Amino acid sequence: MATANELTRRAFLQVSASAVGWLVVSLYFDRPLGAQATEKVKYPPDAFIEIRPDGKIVIQVNRLEFGQGVQTALPLLLADELDADWSQVVAELAPAADIYRDPVRGIQMVGGSGSIRTSFLQYRELGARTRAMLIAAAAQRWKVAPEQCHAAASVVHGPGGRSAKYSELAADAARQPIPANVKLKQPSEFRLIGKGVRRLDSRAKCDGSQKFGLDVDLPGMKVAVVAHPPIFGAKVKSIDDSDAHKLEGVREVFEIPVARGGSGVAVVADKFWAAKQARDRLKVEWDIGSVERADSAQLWTKFKELGRTKGLVAETRGDKKVLDSIADSDRLTAEFEFPYLAHCPMEPLNTTIRFDGDKAEAWAGSQFQTFDQMAIAEVLGLKPGQVTFHTEMTGGGFGRRAVPDSHVQREAAAIAKRLKGTPVKLIWTREDDVQGGYYRPMHLHRVEIGIGSDGMPRAWRHVIVGQSLLAGTPFAAMIKNGVDDATVEGVADTPYQIENFHVSVHAPVINVPVLWWRSVGNTHTAFVMETLIDELAARAKMDPIAYRRKLLDREATKLRAALDLMEKKSAVWRNKLPAGHAAGIACHYCFETGVACAAEVSIEDRRPRIHRVTVAADCGTGVNPLTIENQMQGGMTFGISQLVAGAAITLKDGRVEQSNFDGFALPYLPDAPVAVDVHIVPSTEKPSGIGEPPVPVIAPAVVNALARLTGKRYRSLPLNTI
Amino acid sequence: MATYRLTVNGQRREVTADPTTPLLWVLREDLKMTGTKYGCGIGFCGACTVHLGGVATRSCGEPISLVGDRPITTIEGIGADPVGRAVQDAWVDRDVVQCGYCQSGQIMTAVALLKHMPKPTDKDIEESMGNICRCGTYVRIREAIKEASRQLGKGGA
Numbered sequence: 088m089a090t091a092n093e094l095t096r097r098a099f100l101q102v103s104a105s106a107v108g109w110l111v112v113s114l115y116f117d118r119p120l121g122a123q124a125t126e127k128v129k130y131p132p133d134a135f136i137e138i139r140p141d142g143k144i145v146i147q148v149n150r151l152e153f154g155q156g157v158q159t160a161l162p163l164l165l166a167d168e169l170d171a172d173w174s175q176v177v178a179e180l181a182p183a184a185d186i187y188r189d190p191v192r193g194i195q196m197v198g199g200s201g202s203i204r205t206s207f208l209q210y211r212e213l214g215a216r217t218r219a220m221l222i223a224a225a226a227q228r229w230k231v232a233p234e235q236c237h238a239a240a241s242v243v244h245g246p247g248g249r250s251a252k253y254s255e256l257a258a259d260a261a262r263q264p265i266p267a268n269v270k271l272k273q274p275s276e277f278r279l280i281g282k283g284v285r286r287l288d289s290r291a292k293c294d295g296s297q298k299f300g301l302d303v304d305l306p307g308m309k310v311a312v313v314a315h316p317p318i319f320g321a322k323v324k325s326i327d328d329s330d331a332h333k334l335e336g337v338r339e340v341f342e343i344p345v346a347r348g349g350s351g352v353a354v355v356a357d358k359f360w361a362a363k364q365a366r367d368r369l370k371v372e373w374d375i376g377s378v379e380r381a382d383s384a385q386l387w388t389k390f391k392e393l394g395r396t397k398g399l400v401a402e403t404r405g406d407k408k409v410l411d412s413i414a415d416s417d418r419l420t421a422e423f424e425f426p427y428l429a430h431c432p433m434e435p436l437n438t439t440i441r442f443d444g445d446k447a448e449a450w451a452g453s454q455f456q457t458f459d460q461m462a463i464a465e466v467l468g469l470k471p472g473q474v475t476f477h478t479e480m481t482g483g484g485f486g487r488r489a490v491p492d493s494h495v496q497r498e499a500a501a502i503a504k505r506l507k508g509t510p511v512k513l514i515w516t517r518e519d520d521v522q523g524g525y526y527r528p529m530h531l532h533r534v535e536i537g538i539g540s541d542g543m544p545r546a547w548r549h550v551i552v553g554q555s556l557l558a559g560t561p562f563a564a565m566i567k568n569g570v571d572d573a574t575v576e577g578v579a580d581t582p583y584q585i586e587n588f589h590v591s592v593h594a595p596v597i598n599v600p601v602l603w604w605r606s607v608g609n610t611h612t613a614f615v616m617e618t619l620i621d622e623l624a625a626r627a628k629m630d631p632i633a634y635r636r637k638l639l640d641r642e643a644t645k646l647r648a649a650l651d652l653m654e655k656k657s658a659v660w661r662n663k664l665p666a667g668h669a670a671g672i673a674c675h676y677c678f679e680t681g682v683a684c685a686a687e688v689s690i691e692d693r694r695p696r697i698h699r700v701t702v703a704a705d706c707g708t709g710v711n712p713l714t715i716e717n718q719m720q721g722g723m724t725f726g727i728s729q730l731v732a733g734a735a736i737t738l739k740d741g742r743v744e745q746s747n748f749d750g751f752a753l754p755y756l757p758d759a760p761v762a763v764d765v766h767i768v769p770s771t772e773k774p775s776g777i778g779e780p781p782v783p784v785i786a787p788a789v790v791n792a793l794a795r796l797t798g799k800r801y802r803s804l805p806l807n808t809i
Numbered sequence: 810m811a812t813y814r815l816t817v818n819g820q821r822r823e824v825t826a827d828p829t830t831p832l833l834w835v836l837r838e839d840l841k842m843t844g845t846k847y848g849c850g851i852g853f854c855g856a857c858t859v860h861l862g863g864v865a866t867r868s869c870g871e872p873i874s875l876v877g878d879r880p881i882t883t884i885e886g887i888g889a890d891p892v893g894r895a896v897q898d899a900w901v902d903r904d905v906v907q908c909g910y911c912q913s914g915q916i917m918t919a920v921a922l923l924k925h926m927p928k929p930t931d932k933d934i935e936e937s938m939g940n941i942c943r944c945g946t947y948v949r950i951r952e953a954i955k956e957a958s959r960q961l962g963k964g965g966a
Contacts (some may be wrong), residue, residue, distance in 0.1 A: 295844020
């Protein structure tokens with residue numbers, strides 16, 4: 088996702104003592120996006136750290152927490168440099184505010200596996216500066232030099248056995264000048280970073296006390312659902328709501344604008360069940376005459392035709408004619424099909440808004456607080472600053488809450504506008520979610536490979552067909568020469584060294600909204616590359632790991648390190664597989680992280696049974712190894728959701744054919760690996776992504792194992808038959 | 810609308826609701842007990858699992874009019890039960906949760922499993938745990954169930 092405009096951060100720390108004497112440290116920085124970068128804007132102060140009189144240290148997390156563990160990892164970074172007592176650390180999700188924007192990307196967001204990458208230094212510096220100020224306050228109090236003091240576990244110690252708790256020093260510390268430069272710890276000095284810390288939010292998520300966005304409850308709050316058009320962009324022609332109004336608790340039924348220029352019918356009731364039943368009773372006539380009706384079968388025909396023609400050039404090197412000079416017997420042609428996929432985070436999409444005329448308050452789980460706040464403000468005729476935007480704990484997202492057009496928040500704002508003064512919670516039912524678009528786009532890959540006498544690929548012609556994710560969004564400027572990097576990432580930039588290499592892309596415009604799905608383009612590109620490389624290795628009768636190593640760029644050090652570690656750790660079981668079991672290998676580099684895995688697979692009940700996976704990752708400094716282990720294990724299961732039978736969104740005459748989990752299948756526990764052992768390449772380099780990198784490797788690894796068992800190659804997902 | 814007398818986590822509660830209202834929404838909206846989650850509304854994901862008369866039940870498909878006098882136990886109350894507490898502790902010890910949204914249902918299902926099968930095999934776990942976790946915490950759910958079983962076997966809970 089967006090990593091453009093990575094301008095140098097110019098950060099200014101400003102500190103103020105709040106009325107109650109807590110230490111408040113705020114981070115200021117220039118607005119770094121595009122044309123606004125020259126404009127020097129100062130932001131109003133807000134807190135990252137509060138040291139409370141009771142010793143609690145409350146740390147504001149400038150990201151959404153939706154499972155990825157950042158609500159533990161960012162406070163951990165800060166607390167390590169602060170020498171804070173970890174047992175006293177409390178994390179809070181920060182509301183939308185300029186000071187909480189991503190320090191590199193310039194908007195408040197979670198995406199591209201970037202939270203730790205871009206806030207690693209930010210949070211450590213905040214901790215180190217605060218620690219220095221606490222020590223300075225203690226030194227002043229004791230009339231000694233700061234160098235004579237040191238800190239540990241939220242206590243400053245000075246000469247002569249003197250000590251003071253952070254909570255006792257906070258007020259004085261707030262009056263200390265902010266050090267311009269602070270020395271950060273060397274890796275050998277880390278007390279929390281790299282040690283493996285349990286999540287801060289576990290207990291609340293195990294006893295029902297954790298509140299999520301869907302749990303927001305306000306006095307007098309109403310609940311809304313929306314009847315969406317059956318075809319994207321269609322509009323309401325007429326509404327008969329007489330039956331709906333017969334239900335007790337139904338308050339209002341009215342038309343609102345929805346995504347893609349369409350309209351829908353909002354139903355507002357006292358409670359969800361009345362709203363849902365009322366929606367079921369609506370008789371809505373839709374104007375579908377003017378909208379394109381996408382149809383999967385027709386789209387595949389079109390995609391296949393396009394796949395046989397050259398598209399816009401994404402990458403070209405070497406000689407284009409070499410492929411055609413290679414004999415047919417030394418050529419391999421393969422066509423791959425990937426369907427639309429829904430994200431389906433377990434917490435259905437929702438947003439609560441109260442509009443008070445000159446201001447508004449919103450509660451939502453958002454990966455794009457900046458955009459969502461702006462969208463709500465726009466619909467309500469307010470400035471973004473007039474919308475207080477609370478970041479709610481969120482039940483998953485996987486990209487589905489990073490929506491450039493903020494369509495859910497716009498719907499909620501349109502409803503709140505009508506209900507002025509009354510808070511209203513918009514709930515997208517699971518049916519709205521499955522049928523509501525914003526899918527991982529369907530893709531076709533057509534690859535022609537010419538194989539050299541050494542068994543290695545000599546020439547490679549690759550055509551990718553798929554909708555652009557960036558077109559029509561604020562990120563469209565990142566499209567270069569018509570090529571959306573999100574479509575070709577993982578192929579165009581492959582670390583495999585192929586001399587004559589030509590990649591082109593077609594980006595058809597289709598009336599189906601699409602969106603990044605955890606690991607974005609890598610979901611399909613890694614599958615294509617890693618299954619083809621495996622096939623080439625088998626054809627060359629070479630070990631799949633040795634073959635990859637031979638073909639990999641010397642400079643692909645992180646991927647090589649991951650491959651080496653995985654090979655070593657998996658050797659013990661790969662070398663003594665039971666009958667009917669096979670090992671499948673895959674590796675991939677994305678979000679600056681190299682991941683390699685080996686999967687032990689058999690076939691049970693005509694389904695892949697994944698007995699174990701050994702995975703190794705080089706992600707630079709492993710900030711919280713326990714979270715990395717969790718993300719690797721969970722990411723693998725997310726990747727398997729490309730494989731399970733029924734995991735496809737299809738359209739017929741414009742209408743989505745699935746509506747809930749009875750039609751769109753997700754992995755259950757038996758579909759996941761029985762065990763996943765995770766190994767992190769030791770490193771003191773800057774941290775890189777961990778949320779998305781595990782996703783792309785598992786599906787090709789499983790399919791490569793299946794190919795060994797059945798002799799078949801699997802190029803169409805999901806695996807409805809083996 | 811009708812009035813129903815319920816026993817929730819050992820407490821008597823009275824609600825007035827449309828008879829077709831699923832127990833899930835009565836818990837969430839009338840009783841303000843939001844630990845029980847809405848995930849799909851058709852009984853496929855298990856996020857809404859509660860114990861109804863001691864049986865793990867998907868509350869999204871259970872109309873309030875059919876609950877009768879069966880006692881209801883939810884995630885908010887399961888910690889008072891030794892098996893429930895052991896499962897919650899194992900979940901925390903194994904750092905199972907990610908987004909956490911499905912975990913109320915996972916825990917309620919796991920507690921029901923361990924009450925009927927104190928020493929479940931992998932196969933028992935696979936056959937019983939029909940709850941979707943989109944974050945994919947299944948590997949750790951499996952481990953945590955075994956850990957809770959071990960702890961309960963030691964008489965530790």
